[in-house]
């Protein structure tokens with residue numbers, strides 16, 4: 323069976339459930355999940371040069387510079403014989419989105435869909451504080467959560483219009499249990 327290129331993007335604020343949904347979607351559609359947050363946390367844990375640069379930025383809830391993120395993405399895409407990917411937490415700035423488009427154009431694999439998980443802000447905060455108890459992520463504390471939400475609105479939210487203008491945006495209600503939300507996503511695709 324030959325698979326054709328497929329690229330999905332998860333948009334949406336921190337705590338929206340992008341990672342959870344991306345895992346399931348990747349398994350069912352045979353896609354590689356590329357989570358820049360997970361890759362960065364792995365670098366921090368291994369104390370690499372990138373990890374030492376990114377760690378303090380992540381702890382403040384700010385964005386890691388585009389050039390560092392794009393180096394990660396280029397490496398991930400280069401490792402794929404055929405582009406079948408779901409991006410979780412990337413792109414997060416217009417610079418990243420434009421660079422992704424250029425990379426994908428070279429590879430002949432345009433973005434098929436950008437999935438926007440919509441969740442009200444008080445629910446996002448509640449989920450992240452709960453995750454803090456379960457996973458102990460350094461950036462899941464109230465101050466950093468507020469900053470991450472601000473950064474989302476300033477730098478990432480404009481990408482909703484970017485993908486809408488390209489006709490690939492799918493808005494998904496992100497409230498409910500994960501199975502229900504997954505059904506909505508499959509219905510939208």
Ligand code: ADP
Pocket residue numbers: 335336337358359360362379380381383384385386387391410411412413414418461470
């Ligand atoms: P969340 O969606 O809950 O914020 P992530 O794991 O996606 O969690 O991101 C955690 C942190 O990693 C971000 O706050 C940011 O510092 C950094 N990061 C992850 N992805 C990117 C990206 N594409 N561009 C810049 N920084 C990123």
